[in-house]
Amino acid sequence: MKLTCSSVDLQTHLSLSCRAVPSRPSHPILGNILLSACSDTQQIHLTAFNLSLGIKTRFLAHIETGGQVTIPAKLFQDIVSHLPEGDITVSVQPEPQETEDADPSWMITLTHASGRYQFKGTNPEDFPQLPAINGGHSLQIPTSSLSEGVQSSLVATSTDEAKQVLCGVHLTVQPDFLEFAATDGHRLAVAQTATQVTETETTDEAQAEPTQLTIPTKTLTELDRILSTSKPENPIALYYCQGQVIFDAQSAYLTSRTLEGQYPEYRALIPKKFKNHITVEKRQLLKALERIAILADPKNKVIRLTLDKKNQHVLLTTATENGTGQEVIPAQISGKDLEIAFNSQYLIEGLKVTKTSDIRLQINETHSPAILTPLGGQNLTYLLMPVQITG
Amino acid sequence: MKLTCSSVDLQTHLSLSCRAVPSRPSHPILGNILLSACSDTQQIHLTAFNLSLGIKTRFLAHIETGGQVTIPAKLFQDIVSHLPEGDITVSVQPEPQETEDADPSWMITLTHASGRYQFKGTNPEDFPQLPAINGGHSLQIPTSSLSEGVQSSLVATSTDEAKQVLCGVHLTVQPDFLEFAATDGHRLAVAQTATQVTETETTDEAQAEPTQLTIPTKTLTELDRILSTSKPENPIALYYCQGQVIFDAQSAYLTSRTLEGQYPEYRALIPKKFKNHITVEKRQLLKALERIAILADPKNKVIRLTLDKKNQHVLLTTATENGTGQEVIPAQISGKDLEIAFNSQYLIEGLKVTKTSDIRLQINETHSPAILTPLGGQNLTYLLMPVQITG
Known part of the structure; x- marks a missing residue:
C-alpha cells in the first residue's frame, strides 16, 4: 500500500474518526484505526469502532497502491497532529514473520518533507466490520434540520446509565418534520425542525406508523461534530433497522446501536x-x-x-x-x-x-x-x- | 464602610490577589480576602496571604466611608467575575451579636445596576499582617528587565520540594545587570538582563557583596502575572532582608519568603x-x-x-x-x-x-x-x- 495525501486532510479526518476509539479498549484491536486506501476511487477511509459507535471518514488522496492496515490510534493521531502543512506519504510493507504461526504485522512508514516515522500496524482482518443495514428504511434529511434538532435536545438527556432509554434522544420522523425529544425526568426538551424528508427506500410493504428511534447521547454528540464540518444544505442519508442506525454524511459515515425500550409518552406532559x-x-x-x-x-x-x-x-x-x-x-x-x-x-x-x-x-x-x-x-x-x- | 468602584477594576485586582489564597487554607481566615478602603487616598486594597506568599493590589475607587473587612475569597470572586460592566457599590455593616462573646461579623452588600448580593464577612483583625521589611535593602528595577529574566529562567527550576533551594530562581543584583539562575540538576538556565539598578536605601554601612536572593518558583510565577499588567518602562521597587523579599509594582505589592541555603556555584558548570x-x-x-x-x-x-x-x-x-x-x-x-x-x-x-x-x-x-x-x-x-x- 502506498499513498500521498495532505497532512491537513489526514488531521481533520483522523480527529473525527478517533472520537469512536474507546479510551480503554475492551479488545486491543479497538484501540486502532483501520486505514483503507482504494486505488479505484482514490479515496482513503479511516474507521474507528467501539462496538457501539462506529465512525468511518473518507477523503480524496493520491493512491498509488491500495490496501488496508490497522494502526495504533493514539500514536498515529499524536504524530499526524504535529505534522507541518504539506503532502505526506504513507507506505505499508509486510514485516518478515519470525515464526510461521506468528501474527502477521506491517511496517508503516510516514514521510513528510523533512522527516520519516515508522511504526507497526496489525492485521486489518482482525478489525471488526461496522454493522451494515440490509433492507430496513432509508431517508434523506437536510444537514441543517438534523443539526438544529440535535443541538436543541441533547442537553435534556439523562447521564444516569440506569435510566437506559432516557440516555438518548428520541427521534420521530414525520413526512414534513422531525421531532427530537429528550428528558431526564426533571426537564423535557422537544424540538421540531420542519423539513422535507425523502423516504428513499423501504422493505416494508406499508409503513403506517412514523419512524421512531432512540439514539444514544454520545452518538449524537459525535454526529453534531461531523455535521458541523458539512455544508448546511447537504442531505444526510439515514438508514435504520431494528437496533441499528446509520448516518451517512458525504465525508463521514456514523453507525450506532439504538436504545431499546418504550420511550415515555412525553407529549401528554x-x-x-x-x-x-x-x-x-x-x-x-x-x-x-x-x-x-x-x-x-x-x-x-x-x-x-x-x-x-x-x-x-x-x-x-x-x-x-x-x-x-x-x-x-x-x-x-x-x-x-x-x-x-x-x-x-x-x-x-x-x-x-x-x-x-x-x-x-x-x-x-x-x-x-x-x-x-x-x-x-x-x-x-x-x-x-x-x-x-x-x- | 461604603464604596463604589468599577466592576472591571474589581475583577482584575481580585483575580490577581486571589492567586495567593491557598486552595486548602491551614487556617480558615486565609481562605479570605482582606478588603480595605481608605477614604483619604480613595483607594481599595485587596490582600491575600498563604503565609509564604502575600499579594496586595490597589486601585482607585470612590470611597464614601473607609474601613476594612475580610470576605470569603472564592465566593466573592465567583460573584464578582459574573458582574456586568459598570459601577458596583460595596457596603459593610456590623451584624448584631447574638451573645456577648460571639465573634463579631459583618454583612457585606454588593449592589449593581439590576441586582444585590449579601454575604457575611469576618473580623479583619484576625487577618494576618503581610510581613514588612524595616531596614534592609531597597532597589528600583525596570519592569521589562525583571520580566525578561523571570520568564527565561523559571522553566529550569526543580519541582521536587526535597531539593529546597533548587525550587526557586537565584537572583544576583549587580549595579548594571541582573542575573537569574535556575537549575533542577539536569539543566541550568542563566539569564542576564542589562539594566540600571538604583540602590535607593540600605542600612548596611558598606555592601561589598552583590545582592543574592533565591526566590520560590510560585512567587515568581505570580510576579510575572503582575508584571504583565504593568507598563514595561515602570520601575518595580524591590525590598529585601534576611528571609523576605517584597516586589512593589504600582498596582500590586507582592511579599514572599526567600529560600534559605547555599545556592550551587553554577557559573563553574x-x-x-x-x-x-x-x-x-x-x-x-x-x-x-x-x-x-x-x-x-x-x-x-x-x-x-x-x-x-x-x-x-x-x-x-x-x-x-x-x-x-x-x-x-x-x-x-x-x-x-x-x-x-x-x-x-x-x-x-x-x-x-x-x-x-x-x-x-x-x-x-x-x-x-x-x-x-x-x-x-x-x-x-x-x-x-x-x-x-x-x-
Missing part, C-alpha cells in the same frame, strides 16, 4: 394552556441566573422567581447560609403575581440552547410544570418541573 | 570553550522535536542528535519499541561529526523560552554539557546535560 406568560430578554435572564446560581444551594441549586405584574419585572432570589442574592429583570408579564422555584442549572441549560434574543416562560401554578420557548424561528419546547418552595 | 557550534532555525527545530518526542521513550524521553557537517544538517532520531522517527534540520555546523543524546523535554522547554528566530547549540563531546543560546537580543545560557547513548 406538556400543558396546552397557561395562566401566566412572561417574555424576557434571554441574555439578561441568563447572566442574572448565572450570577445568582453562585449563591444557590450547591445540592439542589434552587432559585426563586417572583412575578411582579404591576412593575412588569421578575425578581430572582436565592438565600442560603452563604448569603442572599436578588436580581430584577424587566419582563412583559400577563397573568397574576406568583412565586415559583426552579433548579437554576436546568433553567440555565434550557436558555443556552435557545437561539433567539427573547424567550417566553409559561407557568400555571407554583407546583405545575412550566415551559420555556424561544420567541420566533426555533421550534423548541423546554419543559421544567418546579421545585417545592420551602420557608 | 558552564564550559568556556566548545568544539562544535550549530546554528539552526529555532521554530523548525522545535516543531521537529515536538513530533519526534512522541515516539521517544516516555520515561527518559531520549532523542539523539547526529551532526552531519558535510551536509550541513542535524539528524534527529529516536527508536523505541513503538517505532522509529527521524527528522532532518538544515544547520550551520562548525566542528566535527558527532552524536549526542538529550532528554527531548528539556531541549523543547529550553527552546520555548528563547525569543529569537535562530538559536545556537554548542557542544564539546558526547558526554559533556552542551549549551543552547538565542542568537541576538536575549542574554540566556541554557545548559543541558546529555544522556548516555546506548545501543
Whole structure:
C-alpha cells in the first residue's frame, strides 16, 4: 500500500474518526484505526469502532497502491497532529514473520518533507466490520434540520446509565418534520425542525406508523461534530433497522446501536394552556441566573422567581447560609403575581440552547410544570418541573 | 464602610490577589480576602496571604466611608467575575451579636445596576499582617528587565520540594545587570538582563557583596502575572532582608519568603570553550522535536542528535519499541561529526523560552554539557546535560 495525501486532510479526518476509539479498549484491536486506501476511487477511509459507535471518514488522496492496515490510534493521531502543512506519504510493507504461526504485522512508514516515522500496524482482518443495514428504511434529511434538532435536545438527556432509554434522544420522523425529544425526568426538551424528508427506500410493504428511534447521547454528540464540518444544505442519508442506525454524511459515515425500550409518552406532559406568560430578554435572564446560581444551594441549586405584574419585572432570589442574592429583570408579564422555584442549572441549560434574543416562560401554578420557548424561528419546547418552595 | 468602584477594576485586582489564597487554607481566615478602603487616598486594597506568599493590589475607587473587612475569597470572586460592566457599590455593616462573646461579623452588600448580593464577612483583625521589611535593602528595577529574566529562567527550576533551594530562581543584583539562575540538576538556565539598578536605601554601612536572593518558583510565577499588567518602562521597587523579599509594582505589592541555603556555584558548570557550534532555525527545530518526542521513550524521553557537517544538517532520531522517527534540520555546523543524546523535554522547554528566530547549540563531546543560546537580543545560557547513548 502506498499513498500521498495532505497532512491537513489526514488531521481533520483522523480527529473525527478517533472520537469512536474507546479510551480503554475492551479488545486491543479497538484501540486502532483501520486505514483503507482504494486505488479505484482514490479515496482513503479511516474507521474507528467501539462496538457501539462506529465512525468511518473518507477523503480524496493520491493512491498509488491500495490496501488496508490497522494502526495504533493514539500514536498515529499524536504524530499526524504535529505534522507541518504539506503532502505526506504513507507506505505499508509486510514485516518478515519470525515464526510461521506468528501474527502477521506491517511496517508503516510516514514521510513528510523533512522527516520519516515508522511504526507497526496489525492485521486489518482482525478489525471488526461496522454493522451494515440490509433492507430496513432509508431517508434523506437536510444537514441543517438534523443539526438544529440535535443541538436543541441533547442537553435534556439523562447521564444516569440506569435510566437506559432516557440516555438518548428520541427521534420521530414525520413526512414534513422531525421531532427530537429528550428528558431526564426533571426537564423535557422537544424540538421540531420542519423539513422535507425523502423516504428513499423501504422493505416494508406499508409503513403506517412514523419512524421512531432512540439514539444514544454520545452518538449524537459525535454526529453534531461531523455535521458541523458539512455544508448546511447537504442531505444526510439515514438508514435504520431494528437496533441499528446509520448516518451517512458525504465525508463521514456514523453507525450506532439504538436504545431499546418504550420511550415515555412525553407529549401528554406538556400543558396546552397557561395562566401566566412572561417574555424576557434571554441574555439578561441568563447572566442574572448565572450570577445568582453562585449563591444557590450547591445540592439542589434552587432559585426563586417572583412575578411582579404591576412593575412588569421578575425578581430572582436565592438565600442560603452563604448569603442572599436578588436580581430584577424587566419582563412583559400577563397573568397574576406568583412565586415559583426552579433548579437554576436546568433553567440555565434550557436558555443556552435557545437561539433567539427573547424567550417566553409559561407557568400555571407554583407546583405545575412550566415551559420555556424561544420567541420566533426555533421550534423548541423546554419543559421544567418546579421545585417545592420551602420557608 | 461604603464604596463604589468599577466592576472591571474589581475583577482584575481580585483575580490577581486571589492567586495567593491557598486552595486548602491551614487556617480558615486565609481562605479570605482582606478588603480595605481608605477614604483619604480613595483607594481599595485587596490582600491575600498563604503565609509564604502575600499579594496586595490597589486601585482607585470612590470611597464614601473607609474601613476594612475580610470576605470569603472564592465566593466573592465567583460573584464578582459574573458582574456586568459598570459601577458596583460595596457596603459593610456590623451584624448584631447574638451573645456577648460571639465573634463579631459583618454583612457585606454588593449592589449593581439590576441586582444585590449579601454575604457575611469576618473580623479583619484576625487577618494576618503581610510581613514588612524595616531596614534592609531597597532597589528600583525596570519592569521589562525583571520580566525578561523571570520568564527565561523559571522553566529550569526543580519541582521536587526535597531539593529546597533548587525550587526557586537565584537572583544576583549587580549595579548594571541582573542575573537569574535556575537549575533542577539536569539543566541550568542563566539569564542576564542589562539594566540600571538604583540602590535607593540600605542600612548596611558598606555592601561589598552583590545582592543574592533565591526566590520560590510560585512567587515568581505570580510576579510575572503582575508584571504583565504593568507598563514595561515602570520601575518595580524591590525590598529585601534576611528571609523576605517584597516586589512593589504600582498596582500590586507582592511579599514572599526567600529560600534559605547555599545556592550551587553554577557559573563553574558552564564550559568556556566548545568544539562544535550549530546554528539552526529555532521554530523548525522545535516543531521537529515536538513530533519526534512522541515516539521517544516516555520515561527518559531520549532523542539523539547526529551532526552531519558535510551536509550541513542535524539528524534527529529516536527508536523505541513503538517505532522509529527521524527528522532532518538544515544547520550551520562548525566542528566535527558527532552524536549526542538529550532528554527531548528539556531541549523543547529550553527552546520555548528563547525569543529569537535562530538559536545556537554548542557542544564539546558526547558526554559533556552542551549549551543552547538565542542568537541576538536575549542574554540566556541554557545548559543541558546529555544522556548516555546506548545501543
